[in-house]
Amino acid sequence: MTFTEFLRVAWESIYRNKTRSLLTMLGIIIGVAAVIIMIAISAGTEAAIEDEITGLGSNLVYVSSSFSRGGPGMRSSGGLVYDDAFAIADDVNGVEAVVVEQSSSETVKVVNVTLDGVTIVGSTADFPSVRDMEIDTGRYFNDQEVDRTQKIAVLGYSLAQELFGDEDPVGQVVTVDGTKLTVIGVFSGRGLVSGVDFDSQLYTPITVVFQKFAPSQFARFMGDRVRVISVEIESPEVMESTIQQIELLLAKRHDVSLEAADFSVTTQQDIIKTQEATTAAFRNLLGWVAGVSLIVGGIGIMNIMLVSVTERTREIGIRQSVGATPNDIRWQFLTEALLLSLVGGLIGILAGIGGSWVFGTVSEMRTVIIPSSILLAFTSAAVVGAFFGFYPANKAAQLDPIEALRHE
Amino acid sequence: MTGQTIIQTKDIRKIYGMGEISVAALDGVSIAIQEGEFVAVMGPSGSGKSTLMNILGCLDRPTEGRYILDGEDVSDLNKTELAAIRSRQIGFVFQSYNLLSRTTALDNAKLPLIYHRDNKRSPEEKENTARKKLESVGLGDRIYHQPHELSGGEQQRVAIARALVNDPVLILADEPTGNLDTRSGEEIMNLLHELHEDGRTIVMVTHDHEIAGHTQRTIHLRDGKVEKVIENGDGEGSSPRAEKEQST
Numbered sequence: 001m002t003f004t005e006f007l008r009v010a011w012e013s014i015y016r017n018k019t020r021s022l023l024t025m026l027g028i029i030i031g032v033a034a035v036i037i038m039i040a041i042s043a044g045t046e047a048a049i050e051d052e053i054t055g056l057g058s059n060l061v062y063v064s065s066s067f068s069r070g071g072p073g074m075r076s077s078g079g080l081v082y083d084d085a086f087a088i089a090d091d092v093n094g095v096e097a098v099v100v101e102q103s104s105s106e107t108v109k110v111v112n113v114t115l116d117g118v119t120i121v122g123s124t125a126d127f128p129s130v131r132d133m134e135i136d137t138g139r140y141f142n143d144q145e146v147d148r149t150q151k152i153a154v155l156g157y158s159l160a161q162e163l164f165g166d167e168d169p170v171g172q173v174v175t176v177d178g179t180k181l182t183v184i185g186v187f188s189g190r191g192l193v194s195g196v197d198f199d200s201q202l203y204t205p206i207t208v209v210f211q212k213f214a215p216s217q218f219a220r221f222m223g224d225r226v227r228v229i230s231v232e233i234e235s236p237e238v239m240e241s242t243i244q245q246i247e248l249l250l251a252k253r254h255d256v257s258l259e260a261a262d263f264s265v266t267t268q269q270d271i272i273k274t275q276e277a278t279t280a281a282f283r284n285l286l287g288w289v290a291g292v293s294l295i296v297g298g299i300g301i302m303n304i305m306l307v308s309v310t311e312r313t314r315e316i317g318i319r320q321s322v323g324a325t326p327n328d329i330r331w332q333f334l335t336e337a338l339l340l341s342l343v344g345g346l347i348g349i350l351a352g353i354g355g356s357w358v359f360g361t362v363s364e365m366r367t368v369i370i371p372s373s374i375l376l377a378f379t380s381a382a383v384v385g386a387f388f389g390f391y392p393a394n395k396a397a398q399l400d401p402i403e404a405l406r407h408e
Numbered sequence: 409m410t411g412q413t414i415i416q417t418k419d420i421r422k423i424y425g426m427g428e429i430s431v432a433a434l435d436g437v438s439i440a441i442q443e444g445e446f447v448a449v450m451g452p453s454g455s456g457k458s459t460l461m462n463i464l465g466c467l468d469r470p471t472e473g474r475y476i477l478d479g480e481d482v483s484d485l486n487k488t489e490l491a492a493i494r495s496r497q498i499g500f501v502f503q504s505y506n507l508l509s510r511t512t513a514l515d516n517a518k519l520p521l522i523y524h525r526d527n528k529r530s531p532e533e534k535e536n537t538a539r540k541k542l543e544s545v546g547l548g549d550r551i552y553h554q555p556h557e558l559s560g561g562e563q564q565r566v567a568i569a570r571a572l573v574n575d576p577v578l579i580l581a582d583e584p585t586g587n588l589d590t591r592s593g594e595e596i597m598n599l600l601h602e603l604h605e606d607g608r609t610i611v612m613v614t615h616d617h618e619i620a621g622h623t624q625r626t627i628h629l630r631d632g633k634v635e636k637v638i639e640n641g642d643g644e645g646s647s648p649r650a651e652k653e654q655s656t
């Protein structure tokens with residue numbers, strides 16, 4: 001029997017039992033589609049994360065407080081304070097801008113609207129440039145206003161709409177936890193960046209947050225504590241030397257050694273790497289899940305092939321009586337299993353591409369179809385088909401022709 | 409008409425089971441059938457007819473004894489070799505036709521050709537061969553019909569076309585008229601007689617004395633042994649011409 005004849009016989013058998021063949025292939029279809037969709041989703045997530053991180057502003061370095069390694073007996077050293085930011089801005093070369101942020105969650109009121117749990121972001125004058133934010137109407141506050149603890153506010157785009165609707169918010173007064181702030185500007189829409197909705201926040205000088213919303217009883221002695229200082233570096237070339245300067249300066253200011261520093265410096269690159277590691281782990285997990293569904297699909301094929309062998313015992317007997325060898329029978333069923341999984345694989349690829357597209361269009365998730373994932377899915381389908389087709393095919397080949405012919 | 413010996417069995421035994429509970433389905437059968445003969449095999453159920461037919465058809469092997477088919481000892485061949493012998497030498501006609509369902513008469517008749525190893529015929533040639541065989545059994549206008557669209561007699565004729573398609577040296581018919589009404593049965597018997605006249609060697613199992621009487625010889629089996637062999641004459645004669653008891 002030639003290969004084309006095997007193919008023809010296998011195809012006829014699949015075609016004759018359309019419904020059953022489709023149901024058999026369903027496992028493989030779902031498995032292959034799952035592999036492609038899941039890889040597309042994680043690749044899309046990765047791309048989205050990368051875009052978002054670049055969207056945070058380029059050449060950013062984050063200096064954050066960390067616990068000193070002094071041990072339990074020692075006074076835990078203070079971590080970052082507000083003045084550290086000015087020290088960095090003044091004493092370190094290669095710094096473009098420095099921003100400090102301190103957030104707090106408060107109730108915001110205007111005449112007839114009250115919003116609970118609005119994030120109040122206290123920051124400094126460089127905030128828009130470092131965070132890549134643009135002013136829609138009005139203006140942002142400057143260094144002098146920060147120094148003087150001016151009770152002013154800039155609104156995120158959607159917050160402004162919620163509070164004032166179509167009215168011009170500039171010049172209006174909002175009451176935040178009892179403190180009246182005058183609106184001087186509104187940001188244009190920015191959307192969700194790294195899970196933070198910049199449009200729903202209220203921005204005010206950081207000194208206002210220190211004084212009114214997050215007062216600290218130690219501030220008098222130690223200065224106001226901050227968690228993160230964002231530093232924009234002039235260019236990537238000076239990144240390393242600038243980081244070194246910042247580390248030395250802060251170590252000196254905090255009177256700690258570099259080894260036991262109470263702060264840490266993270267670059268954009270570090271964050272991307274962490275995110276990549278996370279998404280890679282995520283992708284691996286999805287890959288395993290999809291792989292398991294492929295195996296389940298393979299077991300489905302094996303099941304149906306076993307049923308098919310039993311059902312077609314008489315056919316096998318007839319074929320044997322007219323001269324089919326055990327190998328002929330084995331190849332016939334193996335070809336059928338392979339063809340089932342390959343056709344299933346092809347349909348699965350189409351479903352996977354279609355599914356990825358639907359996911360990308362309907363949901364907010366971004367999907368990127370990776371060509372190698374198609375190859376991977378297709379070859380796994382073939383391997384699964386061959387592997388799980390072998391046992392039923394062997395069983396068919398070993399049937400005794402006399403008993404097979406007698407089978408009802 | 410009679411030429412070389414097609415079938416020769418030497419003291420064939422087929423034993424099922426082991427030791428104490430073993431049963432001999434065939435208990436020393438020696439027969440010889442010449443080329444061009446039309447032989448009937450009769451016997452009550454349990455006499456070993458089916459077992460003998462399975463061994464003659466190379467679907468099974470004897471436990472003991474030799475079976476020489478067309479000059480080749482096939483007693484000890486393995487499954488694959490037996491399949492090759494079936495493909496080249498033997499055409500089966502079964503009581504229940506045994507056609508592939510949902511498959512056209514043409515594809516059914518062609519089936520042995522796709523398992524035939526020794527020829528390099530193109531698909532078109534194979535199809536033509538099958539088509540000619542179907543025409544020769546009078547089904548030229550039914551070749552694209554599927555079994556369920558054909559009468560029992562027509563299905564059996566497809567089966568005969570299938571049995572002939574490889575030009576086998578031996579046709580084994582296992583109660584070919586058993587499932588048919590009298591008229592269709594007669595048609596099938598006429599067809600078999602035509603094949604016989606063309607020089608085919610045919611061995612047929614039957615329960616029907618009249619049908620057996622139309623063959624040249626009837627081999628009666630009982631309890632796994634040849635009970636008697638009756639010479640019926642030239643196969644066209646109406647009554648048995650000679651009866652010869654054969655000691656077993």
